[in-house]
Amino acid sequence: MINQEIIESLQIHFDKKIFVVDESSDMLTVTVSREVIHEVIQFLRDDQFLHYHFLTTLCGMHYPANDLPLGLVYHLHNFTQNRRIRIKTFLPLDNPSVKTMTDLFLTADWMERETYDFFGILFEGHPNLKRILNMEELDYFPMRKEYPLEDGTRKDKDDRFFGR
Amino acid sequence: MQNAKYKIVQPPEGYSAPGFFATSLDRVIGLARENSIWPLPFATSCCGVEFMALMGATYDLARFGAERLSFSPRQADLLMVMGTIAKKMSPVVLQVYTQMAEPRWVLAMGACASSGGIFDTYSVLQGIDRIVPVDVYVPGCPPRPEQVIQGFMKIQELVENEPLRRRYSPEYKELLESYGIK
Amino acid sequence: MEQGKIKMTGFLEDKMAESPNITTQPNDLDKLYTTLNLGPTHPATHGIFQNILTLDGERVIHAEQTIGYIHRAFEKIAERRPYYQITPLTDRMNYCSSPINNIGWQMTVEKLLGVKTSKRIDYMRIIIMELARITDHFLCTSVIGVDSGAFTPFLWVMQEREKVYEIYEEICGARLTTNLGRIGGFERDFTPAVYPKIRGFLDRMPKLMKEFEKLFMRNRIFMDRTINVGAISAERALSYGFTGPNLRAAGVDYDVRVTSPYSSYDDFNFLVPVGTNGDTYDRFCVRVEEIHQSLNLIRNAFDNLPAGKYYMDVPEFYLPPKQEVYSKMEALIWHFKIVMGEIGVPVGEVYHSVEGGNGELGFYLVSDGGRSPYRLHFRRPCFLYYQAYPELIRGGVLSDAILTLSSLNVIAGELDA
Numbered sequence: 067m068i069n070q071e072i073i074e075s076l077q078i079h080f081d082k083k084i085f086v087v088d089e090s091s092d093m094l095t096v097t098v099s100r101e102v103i104h105e106v107i108q109f110l111r112d113d114q115f116l117h118y119h120f121l122t123t124l125c126g127m128h129y130p131a132n133d134l135p136l137g138l139v140y141h142l143h144n145f146t147q148n149r150r151i152r153i154k155t156f157l158p159l160d161n162p163s164v165k166t167m168t169d170l171f172l173t174a175d176w177m178e179r180e181t182y183d184f185f186g187i188l189f190e191g192h193p194n195l196k197r198i199l200n201m202e203e204l205d206y207f208p209m210r211k212e213y214p215l216e217d218g219t220r221k222d223k224d225d226r227f228f229g230r
Numbered sequence: 231m232q233n234a235k236y237k238i239v240q241p242p243e244g245y246s247a248p249g250f251f252a253t254s255l256d257r258v259i260g261l262a263r264e265n266s267i268w269p270l271p272f273a274t275s276c277c278g279v280e281f282m283a284l285m286g287a288t289y290d291l292a293r294f295g296a297e298r299l300s301f302s303p304r305q306a307d308l309l310m311v312m313g314t315i316a317k318k319m320s321p322v323v324l325q326v327y328t329q330m331a332e333p334r335w336v337l338a339m340g341a342c343a344s345s346g347g348i349f350d351t352y353s354v355l356q357g358i359d360r361i362v363p364v365d366v367y368v369p370g371c372p373p374r375p376e377q378v379i380q381g382f383m384k385i386q387e388l389v390e391n392e393p394l395r396r397r398y399s400p401e402y403k404e405l406l407e408s409y410g411i412k
Numbered sequence: 413m414e415q416g417k418i419k420m421t422g423f424l425e426d427k428m429a430e431s432p433n434i435t436t437q438p439n440d441l442d443k444l445y446t447t448l449n450l451g452p453t454h455p456a457t458h459g460i461f462q463n464i465l466t467l468d469g470e471r472v473i474h475a476e477q478t479i480g481y482i483h484r485a486f487e488k489i490a491e492r493r494p495y496y497q498i499t500p501l502t503d504r505m506n507y508c509s510s511p512i513n514n515i516g517w518q519m520t521v522e523k524l525l526g527v528k529t530s531k532r533i534d535y536m537r538i539i540i541m542e543l544a545r546i547t548d549h550f551l552c553t554s555v556i557g558v559d560s561g562a563f564t565p566f567l568w569v570m571q572e573r574e575k576v577y578e579i580y581e582e583i584c585g586a587r588l589t590t591n592l593g594r595i596g597g598f599e600r601d602f603t604p605a606v607y608p609k610i611r612g613f614l615d616r617m618p619k620l621m622k623e624f625e626k627l628f629m630r631n632r633i634f635m636d637r638t639i640n641v642g643a644i645s646a647e648r649a650l651s652y653g654f655t656g657p658n659l660r661a662a663g664v665d666y667d668v669r670v671t672s673p674y675s676s677y678d679d680f681n682f683l684v685p686v687g688t689n690g691d692t693y694d695r696f697c698v699r700v701e702e703i704h705q706s707l708n709l710i711r712n713a714f715d716n717l718p719a720g721k722y723y724m725d726v727p728e729f730y731l732p733p734k735q736e737v738y739s740k741m742e743a744l745i746w747h748f749k750i751v752m753g754e755i756g757v758p759v760g761e762v763y764h765s766v767e768g769g770n771g772e773l774g775f776y777l778v779s780d781g782g783r784s785p786y787r788l789h790f791r792r793p794c795f796l797y798y799q800a801y802p803e804l805i806r807g808g809v810l811s812d813a814i815l816t817l818s819s820l821n822v823i824a825g826e827l828d829a
Contacts, residue, residue: 091761092523120650122765123774125789141763141776141791145664148671152763173653176799184487199480199828200353201318208352208488215488217352272453274460274482275825276507276589279551283577283587286570301455316828319460319481322452348500351485372588 069094072116072151079109095152103138103155104165110142110151111170118142118151121171124178126185128210136162136187163188184209239265256394263307263333264389265295267382270306272326274313277340280372281312289375294382303329308385309362314342315355327362328411332397335385336364339378341371363405445473448810452481458555459824463801463813470809475802479795483828490788494753495521496595496729498788503589505790506826508551509544509769511580514592516766519674520775521595524762525726532720533597534676535713539610540583540592541675541766542706542713546617547576548769549657549699549706552821556696557628559818560637565624572620575613582606596730597723614711621707625700635693642804642816643691653796656771658820661698662690668767682709692819728755753783770794770821794826 072094073087086097098106110118120143127137134156142151157164166189167174178189179198186207189195197204206213216223242261244253269291273281284291285299300306303326315323327336338358341347344367346356358364365388368381396402406412450463462478486505490498502513515537522529529537554569577587582605584592593599628634644654649662659666667684669677685701687694723730727746736743749755759781765774774791797820804820805813 092763095761121653122763122772123776123789123791125776125787127778127787139776139789141774145666145671150763171653172648172651173796173799176795177653180795197480199483201480208485213352215352215485215492216350217354217356220356276504278458279507280588283570283573286567286574288571288574301453314482314484316481316483318483319452322481326453349484349489351489353483353485374587 068149072149075113075116076106076109080106091152093150093152095154097154097156100138100155100157100164103140103153104167104170107140107142107153107167108170110153116144117146118144118149120145121167121173121177122150124167124174124181126181126187126209128185130211132156133158135159136185138164138181138187140167157187162186163190165190166192168192183207186210256392259394260390260392264386267294267296267307267335267385267389268298268300268305269296269308269310269337270300270303270326270330272309272311272313272323274311274315274319275342277312277343277372280375280378281310281339284375284378289379291379291382294379294386296382303327304331306330307334309334309336310339311336311343311358312339314340314347314349315358316353317355318353320355320358320361323358324361324411333389333392335366335388336362337366337368337381337385338364339368339370339381340373341369343367344369347371361409362411363409450813452478458818459822459827461798461822461824461827465810465813467810472805472808472810472813475805475813477798477801479798479827481828482824486790486829487788490785492784494755494783495757495785496750498785499593500589500591502790503591504825505792505829506548506768506770506773506794506823507589508823509548510588510590511540511544511592512766512768513773514590515541515675516764516768516773517775518593518595519766520762520764520777521729521757522724522726523764524757524760524777524779525595525729526758527596527724527726529597529675529724530720531676531718533722533724535717536598536602536722537593537675538677538680538713539710539717542710543576543579543610543613545767545769546703546706546710547573548821549703552769552818553624553628553696553699555818556638556692556815557634559814560634562627562634565627568620568624572613572617575609575616579606579609579613582609594723594730596726597721599723599731601722610710610714614707614714617703617707621700621703628696629700637811637815638692638696638819640689641692641808641812642819643689644800644804645690648800648803649690649797652800654771654800655793655797656768657695657698657702658690658797659771660685661687661694663688668765668772672765674764674766680709680712692815695819728757755783756781765791768793770823770826771797790829792826792829794822795829798822798827 069089080102088095110116122141122143124140127139129135129137136157136159138155140153166178176198178192179195181187182195183197183200184207242253242257244251271281283289309327309330338344342349343358346354366381366384368378370377446467448465448467450465452460452462460481464476465472466474486501489501499514499517502517503510505513550569554566558566580587580590582603584590644662646663649659650664655666663686665684665686670684682705685698687698731750732743732746737747757779759779761778763774763776765772771793773793776789777785778787780786804816
C-alpha cells in the first residue's frame with residue numbers, strides 16, 4: 067500500500083515517535099510537532115521518490131478546547147504521481163510560532179501572511195509578516211473562535227430580529 | 231419637428247413664439263444636465279460585471295447620455311458605487327467623492343453598497359450612506375440591468391428638477407457637515 | 413542670485429544653497445525614482461487592489477502590493493451557515509464563472525457524505541461548468557484587448573455573455589451569481605427551452621471565435637505588445653503556486669480535470685493547451701484554445717446526455733418535492749429538519765478541488781458533525797499567483813505592467829474572499 071511506504075520512508079528519516087498518522091480521511095494525514103515540521107516538509111519536497119513539489123495550500127485552525135489550540139495544515143501535492151498529503155501541526159496559544167516555508171516554496175509568502183492575519187500564528191524568518199487582508203489597525207485575530215462574525219460597533223441592529 | 235418614429239426629449243414648459251422660446255434657466259440647465267450625465271463607475275465586485283453588461287449593446291446605458299465613462303472624479307457627475315465596500319476601502323470612496331466637483335450625485339448599486347448586503351461581517355461597511363450622502367439606492371444582488379436603468383432614470387429626474395442654488399443652501403451644507411465632508 | 417542674470421550651470425545647487433533645509437547626498441540627483449500609485453480604483457485594474465510602483469523613468473523597478481480592499485470574511489461567514497447556504501457565498505468568489513464555484517462546493521460536501529452522482533448529473537454539470545469557463549476566458553481575453561487599445565471585441569463578448577446569461581436564467585433563475593444546483597444534483601431538470609439555447613450557442617460560437625482570433629492572433633501590434641511581456645519560467649511558476657491557464661502558459665500541463673477527474677470528465681477526450689514562454693501572449697493563446705476545447709466538451713456532453721434523475725438520494729440536504737411534502741410523513745419531517753437546520757454530517761475533513769477559470773480552486777472542509785462547517789478554507793488561485801506580479805513586471809515599462817495584470821485575470825472577489 068503506497069501510504070505505508072510513505073510512512074515508512076518518513077519514519078526512517080525522522081524519529082518514529084513524533085508522527086501521528088491518520089488515514090481515515092480522503093488523503094494521508096500526518097501530524098508532526100512544530101520543531102521538525104520544516105525539516106519534514108523539506109524532506110518531502112526533496113526526496114526523489116516522494117517529491118511533493120507543490121504546496122497547494124496552508125491554513126490555520128483553532129480548537130479552543132485542546133491544550134495546543136492553534137493548528138496549521140499544509141497540503142502538498144505531487145503532480146507526476148498524483149499524490150497528495152496533508153501535514154498538520156499544533157501550536158500553543160502563548161507562543162504560536164513556527165518556522166516559515168518561504169525558503170522552500172515561494173507561494174508560502176502570502177499564505178503565511180493570511181494565516182497570521184486570521185489566527186495570529188507567527189512565522190519565524192518571514193520577510194514581511196504583516197496583515198494582508200484586514201486593516202493594519204485591527205488589533206485582534208478575527209478567525210479565532212472567541213470573536214464574533216459581526217461588527218461589534220454597530221448600534222442600529224435590533225437583536226430581537228436576529229434571534230439573540 | 232417631432233418625428234413620430236424617434237422619441238426625443240420633451241422641451242420644458244415655457245412660452246414659445248416664432249423666433250424664441252422662453253423658459254426658466256434651471257429648467258434648461260436641468261434638461262441639459264440630465265441627458266449628459268457622466269458616471270464614474272466605482273466597480274468593486276460582482277455588480278461591476280453587471281455594469282459591464284449594462285454598458286454593452288443589449289442594455290446600453292449610453293443612450294441615456296452616459297456615453298463617456300469618466301474614471302477621473304474631477305470630470306464625473308455621478309458616482310456609481312457598485313459592489314461591496316469594505317472598511318479598508320471607505321477612505322478611498324470618501325476621497326473620490328470629495329474630489330468630485332459640484333453638482334454631484336451618488337447611486338448605490340447593489341445590496342452591498344446600499345446596506346452591506348449579505349455580508350454582515352466585521353470587515354464590511356454596512357452601506358455607503360455611512361460615509362457619503364446617497365441619492366438613489368438600487369437593491370439587488372446583483373440588480374438586473376433594467377433595475378439599474380430605472381435607478382439611473384430616477385437620478386435623471388433628480389437632476390432635472392434640482393434648483394440651481396441647492397448646493398449653496400444651508401440644508402445641503404448641513405447634510406455634508408453631518409458626514410464630515412468639507 | 414543677482415537680478416537679471418540667470419546662470420544655467422549650477423542652478424539647482426544654488427537653489428539648494430538658498431534653502432538649507434533640503435539636504436541631498438552628492439549623487440542623489442542623478443538617480444530619481446518616481447513613485448506611482450496604481451491605486452485601488454483604476455480603470456485598468458479590473459478589481460480593487462493597489463500597487464505602489466517605483467519607476468525609473470518608465471521602467472518598473474519595484475512594486476508593493478496591498479490587497480484586502482474587498483475582504484468580506486467568507487471563511488468566517490461559512491462557519492456560521494448551514495452547508496447549503498454556503499453556495500451563494502462561493503458564487504461571489506470568482507464572479508465571472510460562478511457556477512464552477514457552486515458545483516465545486518457541492519462536490520466537496522458530496523465527497524464528505526460519500527455520495528456518488530449519476531451520469532446525467534455529471535454531464536449536466538460539465539455543460540454548465542464549461543459554459544462558465546468559456547465566459548470567464550472570453551472576458552479575460554477581451555479585457556487584454558481593451559487594455560491594449562482594442563475595445564471592439566469586448567462589446568462582442570458582452571453580447572455572447574448575455575446569451576450565456578439567458579441559459580443560466582433558464583437553468584437556475586439568476587444571471588451572474590447563480591447559486592446553482594443542490595448538494596446531490598440539481599433543483600430542476602433542464603427545461604425544454606434550454607436545449608435550443610445551448611444548441612444555438614454552440615452553433616454561433618465558432619464563427620465568433622474565428623472573427624475574434626482574426627483580430628488578435630496574428631495582429632502585429634498585439635503581438636509586439638504581448639510577446640515576452642510578463643514572462644515567468646515553469647519552475648518559478650510552480651514555486652509560486654500558479655495553476656490554471658497561467659501555469660499552462662508557462663509550460664506545465666497540470667489540469668485538475670485530467671489529473672484527478674471529477675464529475676465524469678474522464679469520459680471525454682479533450683486537449684490541454686500548453687504554452688512555452690509564460691508571457692502574456694501565451695496566456696492569451698492558452699485561454700483562446702481552452703475556449704475551443706470547452707466548446708467541444710459541451711458539444712460531446714450535450715449530444716450524449718443520458719436520461720435519468722437529476723438529483724441523488726441525499727435526504728439530509730435535498731429538499732423533497734413539494735407534492736411529497738404535503739402528502740408523505742418522512743418528506744415533511746425531512747423538509748422541516750433541513751429548513752430548521754437540524755441535520756448533521758459525518759465528522760471528518762476533506763479537500764476537494766476543481767479546475768476553476770483561474771486554476772485549482774480548492775475547498776478544505778473540516779466538519780465536526782454540526783449543521784455548519786467547523787472550518788472551511790478556500791484555496792483561491794488568484795490569491796496565489798498575484799504574489800508573483802512584482803517579479804513579472806520588473807524591468808518592463810508601465811504599459812507592460814498593465815497588460816500583464818489583465819492577462820493574469822485577477823478577480824478581486826477571489827483575491828480577498
